[in-house]
Amino acid sequence: MFTILSRIIKYGILGFRRGGWLSAATVAIMVLTLLVFEGLIFFNVLTKIAIESFQDKIDISVYFKAEAPEDDILKIKSSLESLAEVKKVEYISRDKALEIFQAKHEKDQTISEALDELKDNPLLASLNIKAYNSSDYAAINNYLSADSFKKSVEKISYAQNSLVIERLTKIISTAKKAGVFLTILFAAVAVLITFNTIRLAIYSYREEIGIMRLVGASNSFIQGPYIFEGIIYGLIAGVLSFIIALPLIYYTAPYIRVLIPEMSLWFYLLSNIFTLLFYQIIFGIVLGAVSSVIAIRKYLRV
Amino acid sequence: MINFQSVSKIYKVNSHVSTALEDINFNISPGEFVSLVGRSGAGKSTVIKLIIGEEKPTKGRIIVSSHDINKLKQSNLPHLRRHIGVIFQDFRLLVNKTAYENVAFALEAAGRPQIEIEEFVPQALEMVGLSDKMHNFPSELSGGEKQRVAIARAMINHPDILIADEPTGNLDPFNTAEIIKLLLKINELGTVVILATHNKEIIDELNKRVISLEKGKIIKDEERGKYDL
Known part of the structure; x- marks a missing residue:
C-alpha cells in the first residue's frame, strides 16, 4: 500500500514537472479561479459589513x-x-x-x-x-x-x-440577493473553467492512459498520479493566488474605506490571514482533485 | 494456454453490421511461436484485442492463461494483462517517461518491490541492447530503439504470452531482423509468442506455425507454414 502510494506521489510530481507549459497554463487558470474565489469571500464580507453599517444607522x-x-x-x-x-x-x-x-x-x-x-x-x-x-x-x-x-x-x-426605511430595507434585501446570486454565478464560472482546463490537460494524456491499461495498471494506479497532479495544481495555485491578492487588497483597501468607513480590508486580511490561506488552498486542492477524477474516468474503459 | 472455441466477433455501428471474425477455432500450447497472417482487415487485430480482453466475443468462448475472457470483469483485466506482454507497430510508449521508467512502470503497476525494479529493469534493457539509453525519452530514440523498449517492457513481468502486432511495420530491414531475433530468443526462454504481420519474408524465414486469416475466417493453420495468401 505504502509502495503504491509513494509511486503515485512520485509520478504525480514527475507528471507536473514534465507537463511544462501545460502545467503552467493549468496553474495560471486555477490562480485566476482562486482569485475570483478570494474576491467572492471579500465581496461577501464587504456586503455584510456595509449592510450592517446601513442597518445600524x-x-x-x-x-x-x-x-x-x-x-x-x-x-x-x-x-x-x-x-x-x-x-x-x-x-x-x-x-x-x-x-x-x-x-x-x-x-x-x-x-x-x-x-x-x-x-x-x-x-x-x-x-x-x-x-x-x-x-x-x-x-x-x-x-x-x-x-x-x-x-x-x-x-x-x-x-x-418610513419611506427612507422602506427604501433602505429594499436596497439591503436586493444587495443580499445580488450577493448570493453573484457568488453562485462567479463560483460556477470559475469552477467550470478550471474543470475544463484540467479536462483538456487529461485529454492530452488519453493515449497514455490507454497504454497504462494495456500494460496491466489498475485504474487506481493510473488515476492516482493525475489526481495528485491536480492536488499540486491546487496547492501551488492556492499559494500563488494568495500572494497575488496581498498587494491588490493593500492598494484597494483605502478606496473601500472611503465607501464603508467601518471596514478595513487590510486589517481584515491580516487578522484572518491563516484562515483565508487555508480556505484558498483547500478550495484549490479539492477543485484540482475532483476535476481530475471526473475528467479521467472517461478514458479508463480500455 | 490460448483457446478459441467457435469465436465470432460482430461489430454493430448504428444499423451497420460488420463481421470481424467468424467461427474461429484454434489452440496455442505453451512454448509455441505462432504467426498470424492476413491482409489488412482480415481480423488479426481483432484476435489480439480478444486475447488481451480489450473486446469480448459476440459468440463462442475464449480461454487465456486460465482466464475466461467472456466472464472477465473490468476490474480483473489488469491481472490478465500482467500475464501478457504486448508490442505494437506504433510502439505505444509513455512519451513523458524515460526508457527506464517505461519498463519500470509495468513492474510498478504490478506492485513489485523497488529492489526488484532496480535489479530487473536494467537487465531487461541490457537484453534488448539499450543499457546506454536508459534515461532517454522516447522522442530521443529511433524507431528500432523504441520497439526494443516496448519489448523490454512487455517482457519485464515474465509474461506467459508475448503478442507482437506488426512490430516491424515501422522499421528498416536491419532493425526488423534484430526485433525478430529478439522474439525468437524470448520464445526459446519458454514464452508463447504470437506475431501478427503481413511481412512475407519474415514468415517464410521463421518456418514456424502460421495461422492465415481471410475475411474473418481461418483459411489455413499449418505447423511449419509459409506466407501464402
Whole structure:
C-alpha cells in the first residue's frame, strides 16, 4: 500500500514537472479561479459589513407626552425589549434630551438664549429603538401604535422616516440577493473553467492512459498520479493566488474605506490571514482533485 | 494456454453490421511461436484485442492463461494483462517517461518491490541492447530503439504470452531482423509468442506455425507454414 502510494506521489510530481507549459497554463487558470474565489469571500464580507453599517444607522424613536410618568415609559421600554425583533432600546429622559440638545448647540448662541428664555424644558422623553432587521420597523411601529399606549405616546418617528426605511430595507434585501446570486454565478464560472482546463490537460494524456491499461495498471494506479497532479495544481495555485491578492487588497483597501468607513480590508486580511490561506488552498486542492477524477474516468474503459 | 472455441466477433455501428471474425477455432500450447497472417482487415487485430480482453466475443468462448475472457470483469483485466506482454507497430510508449521508467512502470503497476525494479529493469534493457539509453525519452530514440523498449517492457513481468502486432511495420530491414531475433530468443526462454504481420519474408524465414486469416475466417493453420495468401 505504502509502495503504491509513494509511486503515485512520485509520478504525480514527475507528471507536473514534465507537463511544462501545460502545467503552467493549468496553474495560471486555477490562480485566476482562486482569485475570483478570494474576491467572492471579500465581496461577501464587504456586503455584510456595509449592510450592517446601513442597518445600524436606521432607528425609530417614540416620544412621550410631557405629562407621561417615567414609570409608564420604563414599562413600555421593558415590553419593547421583550420583542424578538428589537435589538436595543435606549431611554432618553427629558433632562437627558435637554443635555444632549444643549451640548449639540453649545456654540449657537441664539438657541442657547432661546432655551434660557423658556422656563420649562421643551423637550420630550423618548425611547430610541434599534431592530435586528430594517424590515421589522413597521411591526414595531404597529406595536407602539396600539390603543393601550395612546395616552402616553406623543408621536413615533417612523411615520416621517418610513419611506427612507422602506427604501433602505429594499436596497439591503436586493444587495443580499445580488450577493448570493453573484457568488453562485462567479463560483460556477470559475469552477467550470478550471474543470475544463484540467479536462483538456487529461485529454492530452488519453493515449497514455490507454497504454497504462494495456500494460496491466489498475485504474487506481493510473488515476492516482493525475489526481495528485491536480492536488499540486491546487496547492501551488492556492499559494500563488494568495500572494497575488496581498498587494491588490493593500492598494484597494483605502478606496473601500472611503465607501464603508467601518471596514478595513487590510486589517481584515491580516487578522484572518491563516484562515483565508487555508480556505484558498483547500478550495484549490479539492477543485484540482475532483476535476481530475471526473475528467479521467472517461478514458479508463480500455 | 490460448483457446478459441467457435469465436465470432460482430461489430454493430448504428444499423451497420460488420463481421470481424467468424467461427474461429484454434489452440496455442505453451512454448509455441505462432504467426498470424492476413491482409489488412482480415481480423488479426481483432484476435489480439480478444486475447488481451480489450473486446469480448459476440459468440463462442475464449480461454487465456486460465482466464475466461467472456466472464472477465473490468476490474480483473489488469491481472490478465500482467500475464501478457504486448508490442505494437506504433510502439505505444509513455512519451513523458524515460526508457527506464517505461519498463519500470509495468513492474510498478504490478506492485513489485523497488529492489526488484532496480535489479530487473536494467537487465531487461541490457537484453534488448539499450543499457546506454536508459534515461532517454522516447522522442530521443529511433524507431528500432523504441520497439526494443516496448519489448523490454512487455517482457519485464515474465509474461506467459508475448503478442507482437506488426512490430516491424515501422522499421528498416536491419532493425526488423534484430526485433525478430529478439522474439525468437524470448520464445526459446519458454514464452508463447504470437506475431501478427503481413511481412512475407519474415514468415517464410521463421518456418514456424502460421495461422492465415481471410475475411474473418481461418483459411489455413499449418505447423511449419509459409506466407501464402
